[in-house]
Amino acid sequence: MKKKSFATLIILSIFLSSACQSGKTMRVDSSQVTEYRDLTIRDLDEMSSKMFPKLMQSTLANSQDLQPPKLAIGPMTAQISVEFPEALRINRLRNVITQSGLAQIAGSNSGSSLNDYIRFAKSQQGRSGTNLPDYVLTQKIYENREYQPRVIFKTYTYILELVDLRPDSPSLGSVVVSETETIVKQVKK
Numbered sequence: 001m002k003k004k005s006f007a008t009l010i011i012l013s014i015f016l017s018s019a020c021q022s023g024k025t026m027r028v029d030s031s032q033v034t035e036y037r038d039l040t041i042r043d044l045d046e047m048s049s050k051m052f053p054k055l056m057q058s059t060l061a062n063s064q065d066l067q068p069p070k071l072a073i074g075p076m077t078a079q080i081s082v083e084f085p086e087a088l089r090i091n092r093l094r095n096v097i098t099q100s101g102l103a104q105i106a107g108s109n110s111g112s113s114l115n116d117y118i119r120f121a122k123s124q125q126g127r128s129g130t131n132l133p134d135y136v137l138t139q140k141i142y143e144n145r146e147y148q149p150r151v152i153f154k155t156y157t158y159i160l161e162l163v164d165l166r167p168d169s170p171s172l173g174s175v176v177v178s179e180t181e182t183i184v185k186q187v188k189k
Contacts, residue, residue, distance in 0.1 A: 038082045039156045043183055047158045048096050051179040055160055056102035058177040072133040073108035074117060080143040106133035114138060118173040121165040135162040152187045
């Protein structure tokens with residue numbers, strides 16, 4: 001009997017010591033996956049893989065042509081404490097777009113502002129045969145922190161938007177469709 005109690009005590013202590021590690025970041029979502037760092041490039045890949053097909057299935061994003069719409073990957077707005085190399089982020093987003101088969105990449109110039117894209121599209125109004133992208137895809141990432149006594153909850157909101165660049169469209173320069181995903185992570189203080 002004492003051997004059983006002793007073995008149970010050892011197993012219980014191992015379980016408790018492994019469950020009480022400090023400095024852990026935990027991703028709080030339906031699957032309750034534990035992670036050891038803040039927002040990662042993998043998180044953005046997973047979110048954009050879910051969001052992009054929804055974005056392109058919108059009736060506003062569908063073109064009347066038999067060809068998939070042409071997209072330019074535009075600027076990224078990030079108000080977060082984590083930094084990602086921009087070239088890596090654009091490359092990963094380009095992979096998501098091409099693997100989906102729902103759009104063609106017409107280029108990417110993260111150095112240009114959204115206003116530059118719109119201004120150029122407006123200058124092409126009435127011209128035939130322009131080789132403009134139909135839309136520019138913009139990304140926005142925001143971080144919000146909520147401080148609790150022993151933990152910090154970090155909510156990351158990732159937004160993909162399609163801005164219309166078709167020169168003869170009445171919605172030229174407007175966001176025609178937007179998708180949002182949110183991920184919450186819990187960081188122990």
